Amino acid sequence: MNQSMWHASGSNALEVRELAVFFGLLLGAIFLVVIGIALLSLTRRHRGIQQEPLEGSHVPSFETESRLRIVVSVATALTVLILLGLTVVSVSVGRTVSASTAPPGSLPIEVTGAQWWWKIRYTNDDPRRIFATANEIHIPVGRPVAIRGGSDDVIHSFWVPSLQGKRDLIPGHTTVEWLQADKPGEYRGQCAEFCGLQHAHMAFWVVAETPDQFNAWFDHQLQPAAEPADDQTKRGQDIFLKSGCVLCHAIRGTNAGAQIGPDLTHFGGRKTIAAGTLPNTKGNLAGWIADPQNIKPGTHMATVPIQPAEMQPLIDYLESLK
């Protein structure tokens, strides 16, 4: 249940949950009153249900009509007042939680939607402290995070229900929202705007960590990929660099620098592969590389011919990129 507005963490999502409860209870009560009156009207005038034939029409007494007129007028006035109140409450909550600007001191992160994965870029005033990753966002607990969203292809929507509502990622536009996690945890997000064939498999994780853990992670991400530590991974690196993989993927510290697909520099440290489709295990990775169309039909990930004997070293290498 880590992708749910009920499993809220962070001021934004908590406020929205409270608002939802308030709206739900109030409107639910009104619903019950309306249905109650409708059902009570069935019992009025002790008229049976199966009378036949119908009698002629009747005109209710003047008193009945004027009483009803008062009741309907009061009900209408109450409706207006309640809706006015709900509007005020909603707008005042919205002022903070759905703001299009982030509070000062926010951690800036660029999220670019792509069919069907998430390009993540941690921006910084210091160009040496900028890096790219994919499908997994780490954030420090207790600090607002500014998500600057965009898209290179079609419209996507960035949504981590446990932390914040959604914001569309629109080609030609930059949209901003901010979120904050109050307790450490892993929160799942998913694309919420229909974006084509694999819209269903376009998820990501937000990992909220203590500031210390986050800083360690951040510094590690800045590093180039780990050098192969043994022959097997060395061989895997060679296979990777000589294969078609490098046409799309980058591994910092090697010659692979293409920006079309996800950056794999620290791939081994991520929770999932193929944008939340599969847990990141060696077996799943082998299946994914061997036949991506089988796992995620329509994906833009190419089927790169890899000899069976080369698969294991390649997997071992990629998973070593912690």
Next chain:
Amino acid sequence: MSERRTLDVSGLPPYDISNKSPLFWGQVLMCLIEGSLLCMLIATYFYLRLGVDSWPGPGVQLPGLTFSTWALIPLIASCIGSYLASEAAKKNSRAGMLFGLGLNLALAVVFLVLRWIEWNSFNFTWESDAHGSIVWTILFLHSYDIVADVLMTVVLLIIVVSGKYGPRQRIGVHVDSVLWYFLVGIWIPLYGVIYWAPRLIGAGR
């Protein structure tokens, strides 16, 4: 049953060529539809305009004022023909209808020729940029309506020349004029938007 009271309508006229005729109302509603279509395009024009820094894009000249402005004269004058035709239709004067429809047709053709000449002077197409797309769309749609109404006028002329027409065709002449007033009337704001708005509001932001 036979005791029911009755309302005898046999004394009412069997047709009516005026703004009380159903066909007139139908035509007005058609104009409303076309009008909301064109208003939506005006809104689109300004929406696109506000989204970019330079309007039109670099290297594109705004549509010229000369021909488009001169073309207003025959276009507005052609309403006189429509008016005469519809008045003649009400009075059932065949000569009047012939003259009015003929005048309207001649001036409309002059207008279309001027517009055609003007189009050949554009240095952009609908494929150039968003400005080209919206300008050409407005021009094309409006011209399409004009041509359709001109063809309708031709058909009415043929019917009136043949002499074998009834009240329904005379109502047709009347509502044809209504449509023409609308097409001329809606062109004035469209002309303002396409030719004057970018010059008055400024081409660059």
Next chain:
Amino acid sequence: MTPVAERADVDVLRRTWGSKPGLIGWLSSTHHQQIGRRYICTAFIFLLIGGVEALLMRLQLAKPENTFLTAVRYNQIFTLHGTTMMFLFAVPVMEGMGIYLVPLMVGTRNVAFPRLNAFGYWMYLAGGLFLYGCAFFNMIPDAGWFAYPPLSGPQFSPGKGVDVWAQMITFTEISALCVAVELVVTILKMRAPGMSLNRMPMFCWSMLVQSFMIIFAMPAVMIASTVFLLNDRTLGTHFVNPAEGGDPLLYQHVFWFFGHPEVYIIFLPALGMVSSIVETFTRRKIFGYPALVLSLVGNGFIAFGLWVHHMFATGLPQIGEAYFTAASMMIAITSGVQIFCWLATLWSGRLKGTAAVHFVFGFIFIFVMGGMTGVMLASIPLDLQGHDTFFVVAHFHYVLIGGALFPLFGGFHYWFPKFTGRRMDEALGKLSFWILFIGFNVTFFPMHWLGMIGMPRRVYTYIAGRGWENANVIATVGAFVILIGGLVFIANALRSLSVGAKAGNDPWEASTLEWEAESPPAPYNFPNLPVVTSRTPLWTPESERAIVVGLREDRREILITNVLEAAPHHRSVQPRSSLWPMLTALGLAIGLAGSIFAFYWYYVASVLGMIGLIGWFWPERPIEVDP
């Protein structure tokens, strides 16, 4: 008024207004009853198709990582489902009811423009056949019924599917506009003498407001689908291409400027049906007629001011957000007033619990709940969580099925005797109601929960372990319960066609004019047009009601009255039946279908359309009124 009784000669009237026999007669019919029936029957066939598509989707979602449908198929099916239900079922079926009932209710012989009416039906049929015909050639749209660019654009949706979708919109839109124009004129200019605007049945009011909404809203979808989408795809324009100064959000604005009113276009006629049913079965004049009329008109206006609530997630300026939240909540006031008025009517009436009334109560239950979730979604913070999740799917099915389909089914039970001369079986009707009502709630109530626990909509599958399994299974089971309810409903209708109890003119002792006509009505509707002296003409003693005499019977003569008081103004002769509307529609359909392959087909459409129109308007021999 004279006391002379000059009864009509029904044999002459039948010859004048009836259609010719045979296939040609069928194809050339311009009579509102026939056209209305065709609309309703065709729309129900599309309802079945759309329903089957819904079942396929529910089967696919019944378990995680299901492989029953591929991603491509699922996306095609949900696109077709939305498109079919909105454009090929909901709007046309309401139009069909309006075309059939409005001339009867206002006491005239046909709609104002019979040939336009026939043309509209053929365009609608052509649009439906075009969409599903192309499906056989695997040209199936898969970008959703809303077809947002850039996804629907040339780069990301190659193939012809989206072109088919966009041009299908043109067909159905032309059809809806034709109906809107003729219904407005029928209602404003052809009411029976004495039926001033404040004596008009609520159903006619709702069709009037709906028709005006169509006139202002439908051109917007033409701009979105044809001008923006189709031209960007086939002609290389740049309306929604950000690289050349266009903007994908422009499409959304224009689409929802149509798309939101569209919801009200679908359910305003249903509100009119509810008023009819409530009035008849409570045996009293509807409570709060002026308030109901004002609410309808208010609905019509407000509906154009809240399209942006479909776009809250695009990140709008705050001031716009506040405005559109307030506007979206305001629509609940006008809807609320109508509910209150019906409740007051039910409260003070002597209710008879027919099957139609069951459907009205189902409507109140479901529609009010949909309204409540609507108020939640008007709130931006809540919308940002609920938007594009199953919560929204639940919400709009509550509003549309509750707000439109239940009243429609109720109306169908109510007017079936008028359409066919026989009643539907009451017990089977109530049974179908209960199955549908339970099935509906079992299907859609869990979706509220699914949305709140994070399930986005338009996903062809979902991975296990998210807690979505149970609710999805329940929803799928519910969908099949709905299927059973629908089958009982259809079986009841088909069975009643042959064995239903004979209805007579006025089986419900209702108040409005359509019940004065025969069941099913003769082609001329009324031998003598009625004169109206009250809002509930049939509850006025017959001795106080006059009839119209003096209309020619040997030609299709109708009475034109003025807009406010419906005072007789002049007579008017309607054109005879004709093949030309069908031929014009055929010519246009060929051209428009071709236009998705090459632009010159638009010229083909124009030329064929023009030929059709000339034939259509060419003077008939002999000329019926001397010049």
